[in-house]
Amino acid sequence: MIELDNVAYSYGNDSLFSDVTLHLAPGSFHFLTGPSGSGKSTLLKLCYMELMPTDGIMSVFGKDVTTMARDDVARTRRRIGVVHQECQFLDHMPLAENLALPLTVSGRDEGAHVDNLDELMGWVGLSRRAEALPPQLSGGERQRAALARAVIMDPEVLIADEPTGNVDWEMSLRLLQLMVELNRMGKTIVIATHDLNLIRAAKSQVSVRVLRIAGGKLRLAGAEL
Amino acid sequence: MSWNVVSMLSGESGADRVVPPTGFTARLTMFTAAAMAFLAVFALALSLATDRLATRWSDALARTATVRISAPPEQVARQLEAALTVLRTTPGVAEARALEDDARRALLEPWFGPDLPLDDLQIPELIEVIETEEGFDAVGLRARLAGEAPGAVLDDHTRWRAPLVRAAERLRALGLISLGLISAATAAMITLATQAALAANSQVIQALRLIGALDSYIARAFVRRFTLRALTGALAGTLAGVAAVALLPRADSAGGFLTGLGFSGTGWVLPLIIPPAAALVAFAATRFAAFRQLRETP
Ligand SMILES: Nc1ncnc2c1ncn2[C@@H]1O[C@H](COP(=O)(O)OP(=O)(O)O)[C@@H](O)[C@H]1O
Ligand SMILES: [Mg+2]
Numbered sequence: 001m002i003e004l005d006n007v008a009y010s011y012g013n014d015s016l017f018s019d020v021t022l023h024l025a026p027g028s029f030h031f032l033t034g035p036s037g038s039g040k041s042t043l044l045k046l047c048y049m050e051l052m053p054t055d056g057i058m059s060v061f062g063k064d065v066t067t068m069a070r071d072d073v074a075r076t077r078r079r080i081g082v083v084h085q086e087c088q089f090l091d092h093m094p095l096a097e098n099l100a101l102p103l104t105v106s107g108r109d110e111g112a113h114v115d116n117l118d119e120l121m122g123w124v125g126l127s128r129r130a131e132a133l134p135p136q137l138s139g140g141e142r143q144r145a146a147l148a149r150a151v152i153m154d155p156e157v158l159i160a161d162e163p164t165g166n167v168d169w170e171m172s173l174r175l176l177q178l179m180v181e182l183n184r185m186g187k188t189i190v191i192a193t194h195d196l197n198l199i200r201a202a203k204s205q206v207s208v209r210v211l212r213i214a215g216g217k218l219r220l221a222g223a224e225l
Numbered sequence: 226m227s228w229n230v231v232s233m234l235s236g237e238s239g240a241d242r243v244v245p246p247t248g249f250t251a252r253l254t255m256f257t258a259a260a261m262a263f264l265a266v267f268a269l270a271l272s273l274a275t276d277r278l279a280t281r282w283s284d285a286l287a288r289t290a291t292v293r294i295s296a297p298p299e300q301v302a303r304q305l306e307a308a309l310t311v312l313r314t315t316p317g318v319a320e321a322r323a324l325e326d327d328a329r330r331a332l333l334e335p336w337f338g339p340d341l342p343l344d345d346l347q348i349p350e351l352i353e354v355i356e357t358e359e360g361f362d363a364v365g366l367r368a369r370l371a372g373e374a375p376g377a378v379l380d381d382h383t384r385w386r387a388p389l390v391r392a393a394e395r396l397r398a399l400g401l402i403s404l405g406l407i408s409a410a411t412a413a414m415i416t417l418a419t420q421a422a423l424a425a426n427s428q429v430i431q432a433l434r435l436i437g438a439l440d441s442y443i444a445r446a447f448v449r450r451f452t453l454r455a456l457t458g459a460l461a462g463t464l465a466g467v468a469a470v471a472l473l474p475r476a477d478s479a480g481g482f483l484t485g486l487g488f489s490g491t492g493w494v495l496p497l498i499i500p501p502a503a504a505l506v507a508f509a510a511t512r513f514a515a516f517r518q519l520r521e522t523p
Contacts (some may be wrong), residue, residue, distance in 0.1 A: 050435060061447035070520075071439050081451050092245035101243070149436070156510035182454035 001026055001157055001188050002047050007056035009042055015141045016042055017216045018055065024157070029183045029206050031199050032192040033221060034213035040192040041085050043213060044161050047071050047190065048080050054225055075201060078106050081150030083143070083160035085192075089134035096130040098122070102153045122176060125171070139166035147175055155186040164198055172198055181206050230382075243433060244446040250422040254451055257414040257457030259465070262499050265407045266466025269499070272400030273492050279393035292321075292352040296376030304374040305350050311373050312354060317361030324351045411440065411455075411503060414511040419514040422443055427522070434522050444515035448508060455507030459500040467496050 001024050008018035016039045024030065024047075032040050033086055045051040046058065060076055068076070074090055089098045097104075121127050124144035129137065137145065143166050144154045151160060159181065163173035176198060182207055183189050193199065202208050210221040260268055292312065296304050305323060312321035324332070354361075363381045370377040423430065434444050470487050488495065 048435070052501070052523075071441075074434065074437050074439045076437075077435065082435060088428065088435065090243060090245070090429055090432060093242070101433075102436045105243070105433060105436060105442055153437075 001061060002014045003059050004046070004053070005057040007046065007053040007058050009051065010054050010093055011042075015216060017213060017218065020056070020213075020218045020220060022211070024188055026156075026188055027175050027183070027186050028188055029180075029202065029208040031202070031208055031210045031221075032190060032213065033194055033196075033210060036194070038213045039216075040213060041161050043190055043218070044082075044159050044190065047157075047159055047170070048077060049111070065129055078099045078102065081153060081155035082157045083146045083150045083158075083163045084167075085161040089145070089149075090144070091134050094131045094133060095126065098134060099145060099152055101222045102149060106162075107154070108153075113133060116152060116154075124148045124175070129187065140168070140171065144171065144175065147178065149177070150172060151182065155187070158182060158190070160189075160191045162193055163191060164193065164195060173201060176201055233463065241446050241449055243425060243438075244422075244450065247422040247425065247438060250418040250425075251450075254415055254418045254454045254507070255458035256416070257411060258455040258503050259462035261407050261411040261414075262459035262462030262503055263466040265404060265499050265503075266463055266470060266496050268400050268403035268407060268438045269495060270470050270487055272404070273488060273495070275393045275396040277489070279390050279397065281460050282389050282393060286513060290354040290356065290361075290379065292354060292370070293378045293380060294350040294352075294374065294376050295378060296374075300376065301350055304376045305352070308352060308374040308377040309523055311366075311369050312352065312517075314367075315361055315366055315369070317357050317359050318354055319357045320353075320355040322353050324353055332348060365445070407505055408502070412506045414456060415451060415507045416510040416514050419447060419511045422451075423515060423518040424445065427518075430519065430522055434519075440516065443519060444512060447515045448511045451511040452504050452508045456500055457502040459503030463496050463499045467493070470516040471476075 002022075003024070004020055006018075007020045007022075009016050018042065019069075022043075031042065034040050042051065046053055047060070049060065049068070052065060060068075061079065063072070064090070067103075089095075090101065093101070093123045096117065100122065108151055121130060124147060126141060126144055126148065129141060129145075130162070134142065134145070143163060145161055147160065150160065160179070163179075164175055167175065171197070179189050179191065180202065191198075198210070210223040212219055292308055294304050294308060309321055309323065312318050318431055327349060332351075333348070363379060367379050370379060430443055467488075473487055
């Protein structure tokens, strides 16, 4: 689905990582760990084409990212649900409309898709916040909202950058449960986190691969997990 | 890129709402469009009026000429007769008639008042010449007059008609240039307002891009808004401008140059072009600014 071959990225002149090779197979479940500042977020941004690799070859759904037209990029993103580390919402729109926004912008905001919305808001515990504006939400609520928005389009791939960074353990497990369910339905999941307990909780339910990025290289994590 | 003005104006309004209300840029656009439309009405009125003026002057002046007899008093009567004879046998002259004292007094009255003692003043005799369609040959006529009546001076108006008509044409050109400048200034102002709105909403644009919104969808939200605002503003400005022109003092009371500054007949319909033209300018300017900003968003 998403394939990186010897990909490098650098902000300006300092190389952040290089020779990163990663093939996300359909239905796979990956965790991405590593120290703060090692490039986890950057790697995920490459995966949904917010950034372009400075070197190497990368393709998304079989298309080379460097030759993709802007509209192609937009349409491809509709097949990828993203939870950003800094959740971006439209502050002037109530939460429910924000969550439905991916449907709105792709012209699918009717019928069955909107029914999902209520169910989804219930799952992430935000049913009673439907009319709240994003700035009125707590950090944890925003993160749950971001996860709900990421999956509203029923994407083939879910990319989540520290999706449980601001929520308590109980809610973390609940959000993980949602992602595990999606994986069981065949979705491809990538989660950046440094919460080892979360990884262990996932491992007990589905088969996951844990990757670690450090010192500019990406490796399979060792047996410490 | 298949969407145009019509699909944009008739399109669903959902796209509009993804952009937050844009405060001062909205008012700036509306005000600019209104002010520019107001000015455009005057530029248009100026162009039309000078166009009419140029036509009227060249028509009215082209068909008449004057012969003035400047001779020692004892020769005036003889030369007047001789000049009249020459004129009446000149092809292209429809009528030649010596002006009576009353007529000459009437001509001078605006400058010297009604009680002009013509006899004391030595006002030259004047012959009014009316041309036929084809007109006469001024050079040939001057030569013949010089032979028969040396004191006769032909004034065929072309000498002073030309600069007047040229001035009117220059004014009309200025009016058209003003319309061009007004359009350009409107486009520039609206581009700036759009850019300010886009910059203030870069987060929104970024967020929309990342959830898969097409550039055209995002641009449409801005373009629609700014176009409708420009249309509204220009409509108000045009109405105000037309009202102001309609309330100008009428030609006969104002006189002079102001004669006829305004619209006449179907000319009143022309200002109706201004609001849609402003909307079109806003449409193009906003679209240009929006796509330029979008290209910088990943
Ligand atoms: N837009 C940017 N411009 C320059 N440097 C950046 C930018 N974003 C991140 N970095 C730097 O790149 C490094 C990796 O950042 P990031 O990918 O966010 O790491 P992580 O998510 O693993 O904490 C950090 O040192 C960070 O300061
Ligand atoms: Mg990060």
